[in-house]
Amino acid sequence: MYQNWREEDSKAAMTSSGGYPRDYFxxxxxxxxxxxxxxxxxxxxxxxxxxxxxxxxxxxxxxxxxxxxxxxxxxxxxxxxxxxxxxxxxxxxxxxxxxxxxxxxxxxxxxxxxxxxxxxxxxxxxxxxxxxxxxxxxxxxxxxxxxxxxxxxxxxxxxxxxxxxxxxxxxxxxxxxxxxxxxxxxxxxxxxxxxxxxxxxxxxxxxxxxxxxxxxxxxxxxxxxxxxxxxxxxxxxxxxxxxxxxxxxxxxxxxxxxxxxNVDPLNASLPDYVKLDTNQLTELVAQEMNTHKISSRKFAKNRQPIQESRNANDEYNHQPLQTSTNIGSSDDLVIPDSLFDSSYYDTNDYQYENQLLHSSTIRMYNQQRNSDTENSNDQYSNQPHSSNDQPIDPYRQRSFQNGADFNVNSERRQSSHSVDSVFNKMARKRQTPPGRRSPSLDDVTYLDNSYRKGNDDESSQSTSSSSADFKAFEYYKGLLAAPRKIIDDAYRRSSGFHASSSSSDSEAFAYYEGLLAAPLANDTALDTKILCDSILQEMKTRYISQSIFATRVANRSQGTLSELLRKPKPWDSLKSGRGTYVRFFNWYQLPENQRMEIVDKKINWPVPEKKEVAGRRATEAATGVPAKKKPRTEFHPVQRSALQTIFEENPKPSADVMAHIARNLKLDIGAVENFFQNTRKRTNDQEKCKRHPPNDYQEEN
DNA sequence: TGGCAGTCAATATG
DNA sequence: CATATTGACTGCCA
Structure with a gap:
């Protein structure tokens, strides 16, 4: 029925603002x-x-x-x-x-x-x-x-x-x-x-x-x-x-x-115009070894010049990615910038750049992300976390509370987590259990399998770059775990970001909030379908419950999360709702340890400022009377099917008609209005979901 | 004022 | 207990 209506009316609906749906497509x-x-x-x-x-x-x-x-x-x-x-x-x-x-x-x-x-x-x-x-x-x-x-x-x-x-x-x-x-x-x-x-x-x-x-x-x-x-x-x-x-x-x-x-990052020599502060380095290394219980023997065995990792400008963007901290803007986060004598640092030197084997692509990515954080707000207008007293617009570069400049914090960390993230992602992919190679959109799994298969095949052939890759990966992975700490500690030291106070949890919370709320670069679009599938998969394998993910990551209710994840709307049909998907994405691309920390049940994160019903709260404040939500109407099956039938005939009845319906069905007029409104919306959403690109042709030989 | 997007959150379902 | 569904709401927009 609805289909019929749709066909007959679509033409009119396209051109008349009164028709439904005005914006069908x-x-x-x-x-x-x-x-x-x-x-x-x-x-x-x-x-x-x-x-x-x-x-x-x-x-x-x-x-x-x-x-x-x-x-x-x-x-x-x-x-x-x-x-x-x-x-x-x-x-x-x-x-x-x-x-x-x-x-x-x-x-x-x-x-x-x-x-x-x-x-x-x-x-x-x-x-x-x-x-x-x-x-x-x-x-x-x-x-x-x-x-x-x-x-x-x-x-x-x-x-x-x-x-x-x-x-x-x-x-x-x-x-x-x-x-x-x-x-x-x-x-x-x-x-x-x-x-x-x-x-x-x-x-x-x-x-x-x-x-x-x-x-x-x-x-x-x-x-x-x-x-x-x-x-x-x-x-x-x-x-x-x-x-x-x-x-x-x-x-x-x-x-x-x-x-x-392939250049081994540990063996890569420093450009000779880069100077290390060896004292500080030694100190950090000692500290690090201590923290991580690295035996000197082991360390010595792998002793190599440490690859520095300043985030050099590359030719794509002659803007330095980071300017406001001296912590080092490294992607590779091995050594803080403070260890370098910056006067020796020549950003335009190709030799130098060629030392930077790490993820120039990642740099680009971050540059893009960071470059437009200021003016990308309009893209996500309806954002959470803007309470009246303490506005925090995650899409604007603005300081967080509690003294520390979280702008700098989150921004620089953001860049620093990227490399990790890539490696962690590799790890995840390799660890993901094989299985369901559905020809559907479960790309991650599908790809994972094909990748692994590739490795297996190749390992029997001597030319394998992938298996070498894998070793390299394991190698880097170990490497990268530690340096983050160095950076973080260095950061804390230099920024007055002390974990001493009892609020360390909330600081960490604010830190993660900064990461999760980070905007996407302009013109960047997310494939929400793949994103959500990936996240669903991740939640499943990691036993992350929806409710915890909803509060910690999405900052939405469980029910909302469920729907967002299972029925993602295509990016370009989203309005203010994009922000939520951006949060998903930001979480998904975090390094594993951070990702898991955020959803760790054992950690008692501060309850995030509930954005929700700001208006209701305002009303409450004004009147002193808690605004009551109308209790849910339980439609009788007869009522529901009647409404359903009417909807199929006419999804958008006039107020008069609705009043009439309400009277006949002995329903509250508001409930009837809600019904039509909700049903229209949900029907529309369904259509939108269908617009995700089919991706089911991967099976072939 | 009416319509829609995005949600919350009660409640049904699994 | 976890997830899915869906009535009610708020904010925006025209």
Whole structure:
């Protein structure tokens, strides 16, 4: 019934503000291609789906905002674009643009002539549109890289990237051209075919070879399209993402004969213009060894020059990430900045940068996150934690209470936890029990499995970079556990952040609150579906109850959390509710120890300031009488089904009609109003949930 | 004033 | 006991 209503009325609803739903597909919805899945229906009416680019270190959860968000997908196929825009003048331009996109050549390759557009290089979103200033797509990342090399460590398990490679489905691929391009790529940059096949396609190299040799025409392909899609998407990724997927470093990538593929961070020598305060260092080390009961013998055995880790400016952003503390803004958090004589520090020195093998991607990520914390508030208007007396807007850089400047605190820690987080994430992934390889959206699990499988396979072959990786990981992991403490302690010392008072819990609380409430960079979008799935998974494996997660992390009630997690709305259909998902994300990407500490039942965190019903509280204050909530109406089954039936006929009855209904059903008018309001909303929400991108084509051979 | 987003939180369900 | 559902509310917006 409702379906019927929907079809009949949708047209009117689109254009009249009185119709319901006024915004049936969401104001920001774009029609989808009719060919989102594996089997495009026709070439008409299907604008090209843009390619999302994820920021580094995003765990597959972040997308660049783009012109045609996947969330615009409808499940059942083609949205009627003309109807959608129907005389709607505001949208004429948009329509124009989309038409243009439809006609766009889906594959646009790098173009040498346009390398001058490359300033922003891989930071630039790789969305594709034929109109507008679309720099990335007309740029040549290799050229850019040659001009301006950076060195990366692989920072992400490939699993994340696998997902990324499948997220966007081009409508059509010239497979021949694609293969040609890839062949060139492989040849020019000495990419190991085996590696590529494994990491990008998760296939045997033979499959890749076959493909490259005899590309099948796109329209003759069915399941085999996935391989081409992955290649296509990989080719269109920013350089560092590609490298991350291949687990390559730029140096390897460049020549295949470069000095060192992987540089051991412990063995990496300091640039000679960096000076260590050896006294302080020794002291810290001693302290650290003491704290962690590290025997001198053990320490000595691994004795190596310690890799410094100043968070250098990189070419993506010539702004230092941290400026306000002298604790060190390191990603790697090994040594506080205070140990360095900063006058020796030359931020523009490439040599120096090349020492920084750690997670340049992470730096970028943090820069993005930090760079716009001031003006990203509008994105999340309705935030918790703003009580009347002590306003704390988590989305604004503002000091927390209790003397310490938590701005600095949370900001710098935020950067410092990132590396840890990556490693911890790797750990988690590897520890995650195998199992349900559902073809659904449980990407994390799925990817995890494929990753692990990859390792197993490769370990029998001597070329394995992954197993080396794993060792490295274990190695780093141990390394990273300690340094955080150094930093934290150093921070406490230098900032007057003493845990001496009895309020250490609330300080820690404020600290975590700062982390959880940290805003996302502008234009960053979350894949709420994957996020929520991941979190659900995490909660399950860790036995985290919803209620504790709700209060500690989400700062919402259990019921709300349950619904948010299980029925996430697509990012771009969210309004003020984004903040909650940001909190989820912030929690999810914290290092394991912090993540778990937050939800530790044994710790008695201070009860967070309940944002809730501020208005009611205000009313209470004004009248002195506690505002009472109307007790829940228990609808009789008869009443409920009557309401349901009426709703299906007419989801939005006028006040008169509702009064009439109320009288007939012997119900409170308010209850009837609520019923319609709630049902409308929930019906709508359901529709929105369905717009999550289908992701069920990963099974194929 | 009416509608919707985001929630709370009582209560049903598992 | 944990999670899911859903009536009631507040804040915003037009």
């Amino acid at each position: 969401g104001t920001d919805a774009l029609w989808d291609t009719g060919s989102f899945g594996m089997a495009p229906t026709s070439s008409s009416g299907t604008p090209y789906v843009s390619i999302p680019v994820q920021y580094p270190n995003n765990n597959g959860l972040l997308y660049q905002s783009q012109n045609a968000p996947w969330s615009a997908q409808t499940n059942d196929g083609i949205m009627d674009k003309d109807n959608y825009f129907n005389e709607n003048l505001e949208n004429v331009v948009e329509k124009e643009r989309c038409n243009e996109m439809e006609n766009a050549n889906p594959v646009v390759y790098a173009d040498d002539e346009n390398t001058n557009l490359l300033e922003e290089k891989s930071l630039f979103p790789a969305y594709q549109s034929t109109s507008g200033s679309d720099k990335f797509w007309y740029s040549n990342p290799y050229k850019a890289w040659k001009d301006n090399p950076i060195t990366f460590k692989p920072t992400e398990p490939m699993g994340n990237n696998m997902h990324q490679l499948e997220t966007l489905i081009p409508k059509n691929i010239d497979t021949e051209e694609l293969c040609e391009k890839l062949t060139r790529e492989i040849h020019n940059y000495n990419i190991c075919c085996q590696n590529f096949a494994k990491k990008v396609l998760n296939k045997h190299p033979r499959v890749l070879r076959k493909m490259l040799k005899n590309p099948k025409p796109w329209n003759e392909l069915r399941t085999g399209r996935l391989n081409y899609i992955r290649i296509h998407n990989w080719l269109n990724l920013p350089l560092e993402k590609r490298l991350g997927i291949l687990d390559m470093e730029l140096m390897e990538w460049k020549t295949g004969t470069s000095e060192t593929g």
